[in-house]
Amino acid sequence: MRVLLQRVANASVSVDEECIGQIxxxxxLLVGVKDTDTNEDIDYLVRKITNLRIFADDEGKTNLSLKDIDGDILSVSQFTLYADTKKGNRPSFVKAGKPDFAxxxxxxxxxxxxxxGNHVETGSFxxxxxxxxxxxxxxxxxFDTENK
Incomplete structure (x- = not known):
């Protein structure tokens, strides 16, 4: 699995101009899945993301986790994280997971x-x-679970 995490002041996701998730x-989190991903990969990512300390404490050091600041998660599926751009100018997405599995x-x-213990809003797969x-x-x- 691949996850691109961005620390945000706020974020939202809309479909057909209707907001379906907002924090x-x-x-x-932009989340990509491939067909060989496992529950172990999910466990690894959940542990890393939940405990990641990238919010500033009172001294301005990145010492606080999402729970420490009572923050939220907006998770959006994004198969394009598995784009292969090695050949030509049109990316290939053959490494992305098949839709049902993903x-x-x-x-x-x-x-x-x-x-x-996280509050999670989502996009629409x-x-x-x-x-x-x-x-x-x-x-x-x-994050890339192939490189733990």
């Missing part, structure tokens, strides 16, 4: 984030979505 301070893994990932965000920092981290 204030927290994380925007949707199931995406749902399981979000449920595990919730079970870990497979939909054409518009994502708005105010990146805080900017602070962006890329």
């Amino acid at each position: 204030n301070q927290g994380y925007l 949707s199931e893994m995406y749902d399981r990932f979000n449920e595990e984030l919730r079970q870990a 497979g939909a054409d979505m518009q994502v708005n965000l105010l990146n805080d920092g900017p602070f962006t981290i890329f």
Whole structure:
């Protein structure tokens, strides 16, 4: 699995001009799944994301986790994280998970984030979505379970 995490002051996702998910301070997660991903990958990502300390404490050091600041998560599926741009100018997406499997893994990932005590809003898997965000920092981290 691949997750692009952005620390945000706020973020929202819309489908057909209707807001379906919105958060204030927290994380925007762009989530990509491939067919060989496992529950172990989900567990790893949930643990890392939940405990990641990238919010400033009283001394301005990045020492606080999402829970410490009572932050939220907006999780949006994004198969294009598996784009292969090595040949030509048109990306290939053959490494992205098949929709049925990827949707199931995406749902399981979000449920595990919730079970870990996080408030999670989501996009709509497979939909054409518009994502708005105010990146805080900017602070962006890329997770790839092939490189744990």
